[in-house]
Amino acid sequence: xxxxxxxxxxxxxxxxxxxxxxxxxxxxxxxxxxxxxxxxxxxxxxxxxxxxxxxxxxxxxxxxxxxxxxxxxxxxxxxxxxxxxxxxxxxxxxxxxxxxxxxxxxxxxxxxxxxxxxxxxxxxxxxxxxxxxxxxxxxxxxxxxxxxxxxxxxxxxxxxxxxxxxxxxxxxxxxxxxxxxxxxxxxxxxxxxxxxxxxxxxxxxxxxxxxxxxxxxxxxxxxxxxxxxxxxxxxxxxxxxxxxxxxxxxxxxxxxxxxxxxxxxxxxxxxxxxxxxxxxxxxxxxxxxxxxxxxxxxxxxxxxxxxxxxxxxxxxxxxxxxxxxxxxxxxxxxxxxxxxxxxxxxxxxxxxxxxxxxxxxxxxxxxxxxxxxxxxxxxxxxxxxxxxxxxxxxxxxxxxxxxxxxxxxxxxxxxxxxxxxxxxxxxxxxx
Ligand code: EPZ
Numbered sequence: 499x500x501x502x503x504x505x506x507x508x509x510x511x512x513x514x515x516x517x518x519x520x521x522x523x524x525x526x527x528x529x530x531x532x533x534x535x536x537x538x539x540x541x542x543x544x545x546x547x548x549x550x551x552x553x554x555x556x557x558x559x560x561x562x563x564x565x566x567x568x569x570x571x572x573x574x575x576x577x578x579x580x581x582x583x584x585x586x587x588x589x590x591x592x593x594x595x596x597x598x599x600x601x602x603x604x605x606x607x608x609x610x611x612x613x614x615x616x617x618x619x620x621x622x623x624x625x626x627x628x629x630x631x632x633x634x635x636x637x638x639x640x641x642x643x644x645x646x647x648x649x650x651x652x653x654x655x656x657x658x659x660x661x662x663x664x665x666x667x668x669x670x671x672x673x674x675x676x677x678x679x680x681x682x683x684x685x686x687x688x689x690x691x692x693x694x695x696x697x698x699x700x701x702x703x704x705x706x707x708x709x710x711x712x713x714x715x716x717x718x719x720x721x722x723x724x725x726x727x728x729x730x731x732x733x734x735x736x737x738x739x740x741x742x743x744x745x746x747x748x749x750x751x752x753x754x755x756x757x758x759x760x761x762x763x764x765x766x767x768x769x770x771x772x773x774x775x776x777x778x779x780x781x782x783x784x785x786x787x788x789x790x791x792x793x794x795x796x797x798x799x800x801x802x803x804x805x806x807x808x809x810x811x812x813x814x815x816x817x818x819x820x821x822x823x824x825x826x827x828x829x830x831x832x833x834x835x836x837x838x839x840x841x842x843x844x845x846x847x848x849x850x851x852x853x854x855x856x857x858x859x860x861x862x863x864x865x866x867x868x869x870x871x872x873x874x875x876x877x878x879x880x881x882x883x884x885x886x887x888x889x890x891x892x893x894x895x896x897x898x899x900x901x902x903x904x905x906x907x908x909x910x911x912x913x914x915x916x917x918x919x920x921x922x923x924x925x926x927x928x929x
Contacts, residue, residue, distance in 0.1 A: 502896075504887070506863060506883050506885060509750070510912060513752040516732045519692055519732060521690075521733075522731050523543060526730060530575035533577065535724050536574055537703070539699075539727075542565075542571050542730060544901045550596070553589055557586065587644060601671055604674060608651060609649040613644055614645065620831055627660055632671065637649065654678055655680030655718075673700065700723070738761060740906075744784035750784075753783070764811075796827060816859055820856075822857070834873045868896060
């Protein structure tokens with residue numbers, strides 16, 4: 499398994515570019531299942547989760563070509579004939595977002611067999627709200643042997659009120675409703691920019707949708723959707739990660755290719771900690787020359803402070819003067835990074851959903867273990883300011899959602915390199 503070796507102490511200086519949003523690309527790729535015509539997506543990040551999704555759709559009979567070379571961030575998906583509308587446990591267990599194929603498959607093929615995702619490092623991650631929503635649209639659902647089977651001659655529009663705000667639940671049912679008969683009204687929807695980006699693609703494909711990005715979405719079902727071309731929005735969490743890196747290392751970093759409109763909660767919070775930033779329409783310049791001050795956060799659904807930036811923010815608070823209280827409201831087990839930060843010298847106490855961080859504590863490099871995607875990012879950030887060398891194991895977690903993060907960080911002065919698995923050399927074959 500690959501590792502990162504990072505030597506801390508360098509301020510990040512210069513320009514770093516943000517890629518396409520993984521969490522918009524995943525539902526947009528799933529949306530291609532809704533039509534037998536090609537869907538072309540631009541600004542697709544080259545990360546593991548996209549590769550997993552490619553495998554998932556290919557296994558169903560779709561043709562998914564990922565562009566390389568100049569067109570390397572483009573994918574063309576053709577779902578002319580879907581031989582088996584299934585998502586196997588082997589793939590779903592590696593990526594929970596595979597459940598995003600459930601709604602599109604039932605809507606397009608009249609049936610779907612998708613492995614239940616099971617839990618993951620950050621929580622139980624149930625999909626009961628996806629299932630309840632599909633039942634509201636007339637799908638017949640059975641669950642056995644770890645799979646959920648859904649079927650419907652044709653889904654019927656209806657009223658859905660989500661008990662809890664769910665991002666992929668909103669996306670799954672939004673896609674299902676586009677081909678249902680009649681109108682669907684969904685309330686208490688997720689308002690994340692990624693939901694809106696998916697709706698924009700679906701509208702280009704001929705769907706009739708109003709209100710995406712707000713908590714009430716109306717969909718008028720149509721009989722057929724056609725192909726389309728769409729560019730994925732920038733990744734606001736990758737942008738947040740780099741902005742925090744610039745602040746934490748006391749650098750002067752220009753984060754380009756992002757959308758500051760999607761970063762309001764983070765930018766307001768960073769102001770509170772004394773970090774100066776300057777925004778343009780597609781960039782955020784962060785200047786970390788002020789000493790950092792403690793500031794509390796509570797993670798909330800969008801537009802609140804994003805749970806996906808909580809771990810990265812925790813790394814920042816270890817270097818802020820004072821006590822910061824971090825409340826994680828979305829997932830029940832999303833403090834795995836805390837113990838690794840403590841091993842590097844941070845002062846963090848976990849009390850249920852709250853982490854109490856007392857700073858400023860000098861960090862020292864150590865051998866640490868990545869546990870999930872955003873926890874890994876948090877360890878990279880801590881290593882950038884730690885004294886000495888940090889070795890982060892299991893960086894495949896970070897490869898799920900960050901494209902070439904070590905090259906991007908090296909490009910702005912970080913001392914980071916990837917060491918692959920030193921495989922035993924194959925014995926020379928005797929001639
Ligand atoms: C999406 O996950 C993101 N993933 C996550 O990003 C992100 O952390 C999360 O939204 C919250 O913003 C993708 O978009 C692919 P939820 P999702 O359904 O949709 C509970 C990353 O790091 N819930 O909004 O799975 C659930 O347990 C990943 O990129 C139910 O109870 O999250 C959680 O407590 C990690 N029943 C809360 O709702 C359901 O049927 C929010 O989950 C569904 C969810």
